[in-house]
Amino acid sequence: MPTSRLFAFLIVLVILSGCGGPRAITGLESVSARGEPAAIVPIFVSTSRERSDNLALPYSAERSQKLNFAKFDIGIPQHHVPGSVEKSGRMPDPERHFTARSYRQIDGRKQFIAQLNEALALRAPEHREIFIFVHGYNNNFADSIFRNAQITHDYNVKSVALHYAWPSGGALPLYVFDRDSALVGRDGLAETIEIAAQTNARRIVLVGHSMGSYVVMEALRDLAISGRGRHLKRLGGVVLAAPDIDMDVFESQANDIGELPQPFMIVVSRRDRALGISTRVAGGHPRVGSGSDIAFLQSKGITVLDVSDLDGGRHGVFASSPTLMDLVNNGQLLRTTIRDEQTAVSPTILADGGAVIEGAASLVIFLPSRIIGRLAIVGAVR
Secondary structure (H helix, E strand, C coil), rough: CHHHHHHHHHHHHHHHHCCCCCCCCCCCHHHHCCCCCCEEEEEEEEEEEEECCCCCCEEEEEEEEEEEEEEEEECCCCCCCCCCCCCCCCCCCCCCEEEEEEEEEECCCHHHHHHHHHHHCCCCHHEEEEEEECCCCCCCCCHHHHHHHHHHHHCCCCCEEEEECCCCCCCCCCCCHHHHHHHHHHHHHHHHHHEEEEEEECEEEEEEEHHHHHHHHHHHHHHCCCCCCHHHHEEEEEEEECCCEHHHHHHHHHHHCCCCCCCEEEECCCCCHHHHHHHHHHHCCCCCHHHCCCHHHHHHCEEEEEECCCCCCCCCCCHCHHHHHHHHHHCCCHHHHHHHHCCCCCCEECHHHHHHHHCCCCCCCCCCCHHHHHHHHHHHHH
C-alpha cells in the first residue's frame, strides 16, 4: 500500500475510534443465569437493520428494505458511572455491564403505534413525549441501544424512549459503508418520525449524534420535499450533537427543509478531535460540529451550545458530561437560557450555575439571530 494511502487509512481509523470502544453484545442469550441490574430502561426500537437469529445481536449490519420494530428492557448495571456505557463483548455481568433483559418483536406499524400509545398513557400528561435517539457511526446494535438507555437514565428522561437504529457496520474500517448506510437509513428515520407523529404524544424530541445527525438532516429533508412536511410540525425539539456533516451539505439540507423545527440546537466543540480529523480527510472542508461558522447557524434560527471547555470537549461529551447532566437534571440550563433570552441582547450567554453546578460557566450558548434581533428591539424600547 502506498505511503499516502496508508496514511489516509490510519487517519480514518483514528476518526472512527471517536465513536468506538469494545464491541457490546446484548446478553439476551443467557439472561436467566444472571443477577439483577440496578434499574431497567424500556426502549422501543425502529430499525432499518435486518433481523438476526443471533440473540447476542438480534439486529445485524445488513440493510433491511422495511422497518423492523421491537421493544427492549435494558438493565443499568449496579456499579454504573453516569456518562459511561459499561459493556462487554463476552458474557455481560448485570452488576458491571449494560444488559438487555427482555426483547419482544412488534408486528407492523399499527401495533407499534398502539404500544407507543399505551406507554404514553402510563405517564403524567407533562411527560407524554417521545424521545427519538439516532446513534453515530461505528456502532453495532447493542452499542447503540445501550447508549440510548444510558442517556435516558442519566439525564432522567421521563419521555417514551424510541431508538432508531440505522445499519452501521460497527467496525473501524467501514467508514464509507456507514456513510452509505446513513443515506439508506434516512427513509427509515423519516418513516419513524411519521409513526411518532401519528401517536398521542404531546411532543416529539429528536436527537442525533455524529453521523446520526446526517441521518436526521436527510430524514427531515426527505419529509419536507416529499409533501410530508406536516409531520415536522409535530417535532418539539431537534438536537444535533457533534454533527459529522460538511458545512456546505448542511446548508443545502437546511435550505431544502425550509423552516427548521423549533427549538433546533447544535452541540459543537473546537476540541472534538474526531471531527478535526474528519475535516482533514474531507480536504479541509469543516464539519458542522467543529463550530467553525456559528454565525451561519444562528442565522438559520439555530441555538448553538459550545462545549469546547466543558469536561474536555470530546466527541461524546453530550452524553458523558457530568456538568451537562447536572445542568439539565436540575433545570439550570433551561432557566439560564430562558432568563437570558428575555433580558440579554448579547449574541452569547455564559451559563453560570454559580455554586449549584460546578463547571457550568464553561458552557457558552449562542442564541439564534431572530432572538438576538428581538431582544435588541426590546432593549432599545426600554
